Amino acid sequence: MSGEQEGDPRWKRAVDMLAVIGPPLTMATALLVYFGWARTDAQAKAMGLDVSLFGYTVQDFVLRSIPSLFIPLVWLLIMAVLWLAVDRFLAGQLAGGRTTVIRRLAAVILIAGVACSAAMWLVVILQPERTVLFVPFIMAGGVLLAAWGLSLWRRSRDGAGRGIPALSRGSEKTLIFCLVTLLLFWGTSDYAQALGRGLAVSYEERSMLLPTAVVYSKDRLGITAPNVREQASGPEEHQVYQYTGLRLLVVSGGRIFLLNEGWTLRSGKVVVLHDDPGMRVEYGNPESK
Incomplete structure (x- = not known):
């Protein structure tokens, strides 16, 4: 054969x-x-x-x-x-x-x-x-x-x-x-x-063309990036922290990578968050803001 x-x-x-x-x-x-x-x-x-x-x-x-x-x-x-x-x-x-x-x-x-x-x-x-x-x-x-x-x-x-x-x-x-x-x-x-x-x-x-991201967390994240705003809501024992002024870069490897609005190479910061159940992220169309 x-x-x-x-x-x-x-x-x-x-x-x-x-x-x-x-x-x-x-x-x-x-x-x-x-x-x-x-x-x-x-x-x-x-x-x-x-x-x-x-x-x-x-x-x-x-x-x-x-x-x-x-x-x-x-x-x-x-x-x-x-x-x-x-x-x-x-x-x-x-x-x-x-x-x-x-x-x-x-x-x-x-x-x-x-x-x-x-x-x-x-x-x-x-x-x-x-x-x-x-x-x-x-x-x-x-x-x-x-x-x-x-x-x-x-x-x-x-x-x-x-x-x-x-x-x-x-x-x-x-x-x-x-x-x-x-x-x-x-x-x-x-x-x-x-x-x-x-x-x-x-x-x-084109950072303003990226999807908007609003982060809700049970714990205070302490994000200090420029143009990022923190707001607490709800009763004191069950407060929810809301972070706005963020743009989605990418989601990969169990992490969420966000840019602050008006991000630049010199003064901007990349916010890296772990995708866990204690946190919720809402994404939106950049044109809808």
Whole structure:
């Protein structure tokens, strides 16, 4: 049975497809998780918090990364489709006997990829204290471009690629994959942190668009955030404390995160409350106030 499966072309195509799709899918999932974590971590630090307070799960990080990564991933897939189309076109030209032209084009692509990566690495060395967005992504593109140019050059040679040991080809692909993966993680980290800091700053402008929150508690909470008002009602032995002037940030990990009205990065405070039975929170539409 095993021999029949190994000789079945459909089985071989399925294995080849898994080999092609598996590593990129794994890398994409890891990037989604890391992007969500890096973005949330930078946003939390800018707001004076630690990301561990939110109690986010891996699924939460993935979901928080998708809206921000949707457009970049679409462009990445478009570029991948265009690259496959160009590669097939050049393969057809190579099969038609135009080896000299393809060989020269491959040399140009190889040199351009190496020059692009070297230039971006020079930017990083000259400005180590400054984060330049998209530099790691450009470096990864340069590495892939150089690898593609080298592959075209080998294919343009009459049978020259057949003499390369399989171990060398496998090691080469592994090293390229690892290098590109590290560059993508690096670029994702820089972009996610910049986006997270930008989201924290945006709360200064759109904090009034967040849902209103009114907190009722049997115990006095002692919230001292700006613009938060405390009011006690009911008999003295059964007083209920009401807190207004709050906006809902997020509910996660059994905690309620609230911002004071008019929140700013410099003077605002994030109120963190445990979601327990002795406390009730009413949320409302910000426009209804």
